[in-house]
Amino acid sequence: MIEVKDLHKAFGEVKAVDGVSFTARDGEITGLLGPNGAGKTTTLRMLYTLMKPDRGQVLVDGIDAAVDPVAVRRRLGVLPDARGLYKRLTARENIDYFARLHGIETPTMHARREQLIDALEMRDILDRRTEGFSQGQRVKTAIARALVHDPKNVILDEPTNGLDVMTTRSMRVFLKSMKSEGRCVLFSSHIMQEVAALCDRIVVIARGRVVADETPDALRRQTGVENLEEAFVKLIGTAEGLAA
Amino acid sequence: MKSSLVVFLKEVRENLRDKRTVINTFVTGPLIAPLIFVLAFQFGVNSMLEKAEKPLPVPVVGAANAPDLIAALKQLGMDQKPAIANPEAAVRAQNANVVLRIPADYGNAWRRGEPAQVEVIFDASQRDSDQAADRLRNMLKAVDARVASLRLLARGLSPALIQPIAIADRDQSTPQSRAGIMFSMLPYFFIIGIFIGGMALAIDTTAGERERQSLEPLFANPVPRWQILLGKLSATSLFALVTVLLSIIAFSIAGHFMPSEKLGMTLDIGVRFTVLTMIVMLPLGVLLACLQTLVAAFARSYREAQTYLSLLMFVPAIPTFVLAFLPYKAQAWMYAVPVVGQQAAILRLLRGDPVGAADIALCVACSTVAAAIVWVITERIYGSERLAISA
Secondary structure, three states: EEEEEEEEEEEOOOEEEEEEEEEEEEOEEEEEEEEOOHHHHHHHHHHHOOOOOEEEEEEOOOOEEEOOOOHHHHHHEEEOEEEEEEEOEEHHHHHHHHHHHOOOOHHHHHHHHHHHHHHOOOOOOOOOOOOOHHHHHHHHHHHHHHHHOOOOOEEEOOOOOOHHHHHHHHHHHHHHHHHHOOEEEEEEEEEEHHHHOOOOEEEEEOEEEEEEEEEEHHHHHHHOOHHHHHHHHHHHHHOOOOEO | OOHHHHHHHHHHHHHOOOHHHHHHHHHHHHHHHHHHHHHHHHHHHHHHHHHHHHEEEEEEEEHHHHHHHHHHHOOOEEOOOOOOHHHHHHHHHHOOEEEEOOOHHHHHHHHHOOOOOOEEOOOOHHHHHHHHHHHHHHHHHHHHHHHHHHHHHHHOHHHHOOOOOOOOHHHHHHHHHHHHHHHHHHHHHHHHHHHHHHHHHHHHHHHHHHHOOOOOHHHHHOOHHHHHHHHHHHHHHHHHHHHHHHHHHHHHHHHHHHOOEEEEEEEEHHHHHHHHHHHHHHHHHHHHHHHHHHHHHOOOOOOHHHHHHHHOOOHHHHHHHHHHOOOOOOOOHHHHHOOOOHHHHHHHHHHHOOHHHHHHHHHHHHHHHHHHHHHHHHHHHHHHHHHOOOO
């Protein structure tokens, strides 16, 4: 479970995140929806302790990120906005590197890696160096390496960004399987369709603030608009930066 | 600490797969300097020695004025060439290295027993000309001394009369210490080796990793950043020190190809030299690896980092040039200054002079302290938020 309480982060004059609070529960998919530049990536970066919030608190499974950032990262699987792989290493070596950094024993590492390879359908690229990988192959490798330690909580920053239709579909199936395994899945997106199709709970962010935190149905009721797309536009105040 | 080892092993493996890094670190870096040395010595020394043994070609103007002198000079190794029209212009144009001109009243002065003038026309700014003039001058002096002795003997006097002081040279240099002068640039090549060896990794672990956006996922792992940095710096230091070691080995092999018996000097790089040099270079390797990483961390891109580090490479050159060209005596304080201390120690080792254990300890201790200080600064920079953000 990830709890976010009143997060603030400013870069000079710009208030990137200005009082964001929400909770992502286990066994649920929580979507962080907002236009480009709304503060999604900065919020997520504070969750996985890459950045320190100016104010506010992040709790992962009850552990305060400011107190014990290493323990928090141990409980998180993170697909950041930056998905750089080591291009002179094979996909397998990329995955194993992160497994070892998590201190996983070799037999466990092998078992877990095999499981992910099947789930992500990436056996054919496993022993190729990642230089020259397609966007989809890169994301798959990045996800496998982020989840190799079997984390209870999963944070994905725009996981379907740049993927083709087929890969996007299999990514959605994969997210749902993680939910059914009882994990807490939190992902950001600026694509409404995706959020609507996947999420148990939608947190809408605009200009660094949470403007709604509801189930998709409640969101429709709250805005009084049946079409979810209209609901978002009404909440955010503009359609700019959103994609259907 | 186990995580640092994981990072270290991954960096070593990844960089060993990079052809450019491997070639720079293990081939170009350590081999280029000894190769230049061997070639320069082979060509330079051989041509110098050849010239010293070969007859000296000298166009003589007015040879008819002093046939006896010419005959004597020929015996001493002068190769008489026909007179040329404008000796001054010929020397300036490097058509002749040296020209001997004997004025018309040479014979008269000689017969009167007055100093008879001869002119040596040369160009001191041309090395070949200057050397040729020296040789010709020495031949003339030999003739001069012989004639002077004969004149004194003819008057019943001892030639010793005109030699009030007898100079006896007692050179205290050894073949090894003479080599030390020639090879005073060598420590710089070793320090450059550290730079070249560590450069690729220092950039790769900072600006490079940020440019290919792999730093953010890396930092999402449950490993404190200083442990990641420790692993990366260890890999950088290892590559740097391997380059130095290969460089030393290359020079020790190169020593065998130098015409040392002709030079009367030897480049003696043995096990003792290698071990002691590596001991003093070890903390310097870590210090420079930290420094390179620190500088590269400020760069926004790989290319920018390369530019910064290339400039940084000139910094250790400054004490090298000062120490190479200024006569100096190794002072205790020098060992306390990183880079300068290593230079002083390596130079003394090269010359075969004793280097005290206390000096080496001081050198290692001070460089280690400097490395620790730079490490703390680098760690702070590496821990900053700004470093990880790719975009």
